[in-house]
Amino acid sequence: MDDINYSLYLVTGRDLLPPGKDYFQSLEESLQGGVSVVQIREKKADTAEFLDIARRSKAVCDKYNVPILINDRVDVAIAINARGVHLGQTDMSIATARSLLPEGAIIGVSCNNENHVRAAIQDGVDYVGIGAVWGTQTKQLTSPVIGVRGVGKMLEILDGTEVKAVAIGGIKTTNLLRTLHGCVSTTDHALDGVAVVSDIVASKEPRVVAEKFTKILEAFRAINFGLLVAPRSVPSKDQILASVNDLINTVRKTGPLVHQITNTVVATQSANITLALGASPIMATEPQEMGDLSRICGALLVNIGTMRSDGKESMTLAGYHANMNKKPVVFDPVGVGASAFRKETVKDLLNTWQASVIKGNAGELASIAGSTEVASKGVDSVGSGFSDPSSFVRALAKKERCVVVLTGPVDYISDGVWVAALRNGHEILRKFTGSGCIVGSSIATYCAAAVAVGRDTENTDGRLVYGDMFIGAIAGVLVLTVAAEIAAKREDVKGPGTFLPALIDELWVLTPSDVLSMARIDIC
Structure with missing residues (x-):
């Protein structure tokens, strides 16, 4: 029976050890930090050396009751007498391996696409290693990087199986949260673990790094890192309107x-x-500031309207640090559909x-x-x-x-x-440049407020869960569109040129009662 805890799956690589670090010392420290399963990978060792390394590694792992797998x-x-093996797509067949291994042995296989996963299920494997999720320097990749968002469809194929x-x-550790949150199927099938190589093996303090992995894994499972909390x-x-009012x-x-x-x-x-909404904007784009700003801001808006290649670094770092600091x-x-450059940029950002x-x-x-x-066509729909x-x-x-807002x-x-x-x-909102962009600013403002309220308030009065990005997004759109209706009726508004100043003024004086009385909203 497959009783392995795959949470923190260490793949060894002696060539990655820092100078002066003994392999067995590094392995033991990794186990002390929370590694739950170990795969011994020795691509350059002859059989005698491989056997010696494997035996001694198993002795270390046995001290901590951690199972050991052998690569290839x-x-x-x-x-x-290892717990099992991990095979690549070009290694021995699953059927042959199963016939040679003792009953109950674990067999895992590397999968890079949906067909690999289907074949693995048919062959009766115990687990699949899906990747490469990110680019890696520890091995030469023979298949494309699939990215965080490419894992979901493969996980969905596993529904109804015990694989x-x-x-x-x-x-x-720097991309673990994104990996855990993004590698989930539309059927909510999540990962059973993550395999780590260089971040632990190449560290001078593998126990510390393994402990950090373990803490992130535990925190994710406890609070479900995503800021989205769907109503039950x-x-x-x-x-909804009561929460918007708040x-x-x-x-x-x-x-x-x-x-x-x-x-x-x-x-x-x-x-x-x-x-005008009552918040404070900071329009900063310098990459070196992103870490500091993420700690003090309430939310981040990333808009690629005038995207440049030298601006991608700032967007990447800003989003990463916002995630780490749990900011919307x-x-x-x-x-995004206007050019291949924009499509590739968006793909990279959402994978990061x-x-x-x-x-x-x-x-x-x-x-x-x-x-x-x-x-x-350009920035417009057709x-x-x-x-x-x-x-x-x-x-x-x-x-x-995440929450999705379709404007129109x-x-x-x-x-x-x-x-x-x-x-x-x-x-008239569609008749001046940047009308869609200001919707993003409004949504970000109210998402920041949703998180701020969520830290201090219990959901005991029948209202929706605070910190809910669904409500933040609704508030952002409602406030702006209600104010637009009021501004458009003013006698001093003659067209788009006079409308924008009027909109800013109406946002400044808008009251919650205005929004509540004018809101036209349906839920399904």
Whole structure:
């Protein structure tokens, strides 16, 4: 029976040891730090040396009751009575290995695509090693890096089986949270563990590094790192609006700092909108500042509207540090379908850090989802939109494990469980540059407030769970669209040029009661 704890799966590599570090000392310290299973990999050793290393490694592992697996060599596994073997796609067949190994031995296999996983299930393996998830220097890759977001479909294939899954390839303490949160299928099938090589083996203090891995793994399982908390039952309009009311008041009371890496064309008006809401904007783009800013800001907005290759570093670092400090990340993939450069940039960013909210028009979100139902022209959508926008946003939110906001004549917002359809706004919003960008600023502002409220308030009064990005996103869209309706009716508004100043003014004086009385929202 497969009773292995795959949580922290160490793959050895003696060539990675730091100068002066003994291999067996490093292995024992790793076990003391929480390594739960060890795979001995010796690609250059002859059989006699491999056997010696494996026997002595097993003696160390036995002290801590940690099972040992052997990479490739079934004969070595049998000779030392290892718990099992790990095989590559070009190694001995699963059937042959099973016939040679003792009953109950564990067999794992490396998988780089969905066909590999299907074959592994058919062959009766005990676990699959899925990767490479990240680029790695520990081995020459013969298959493409699949990325965090590429793991989900492979995990979904494992539904209904007892086959375990371990992610492998370039996993470090610095990307572990992203790996754990992103490597989940739309059916909520998660990883059973992560395989680590260089981050532990190459360390002078492997116990410390292993302990850090263990703490992150335990914290993720305890709190589910994602900032998204889906309501357990269908939320009512009154519940949502009561929580929106709280967020409006919280922004005015606390003035959260909202870090915005945004479209240079609209940076000034985005900053002014943020101020009018009652928050404080900081429009910083220097890579060296990202770590410090993530500790003091309430939320991060990343908008790729005027994307440059030299700006990608800032976006990457900002999102990474925001994740590490558990701050909401609102992502606006402006014009993502317009060029291969934008598509590749968005893919890299979403594989590197976890968005809390992805906001876009139909063309932009279709590009992210890989849908051909809606096309785009530059930053604009082309056509009539999705035939079933509610189903689309729900599916994309579940796939990306975040809240998705689809903007348009009707704004659709989903957390992967529920969908809110918001019918406020005015057509003049689409007649000036950056109207979509300021929606991102507003959402980021209220997501910051949602987290701030969540730290201090118990959910005991019938309202939705605080810290919910679903409510933060709804508040951000509602406040802006309600204010737009009010501003458009003013006598001094003659067109887009006079509308924007009026919108800023109306946001400044907008009251929660205005929003509550004018909100047109449906939940399904």
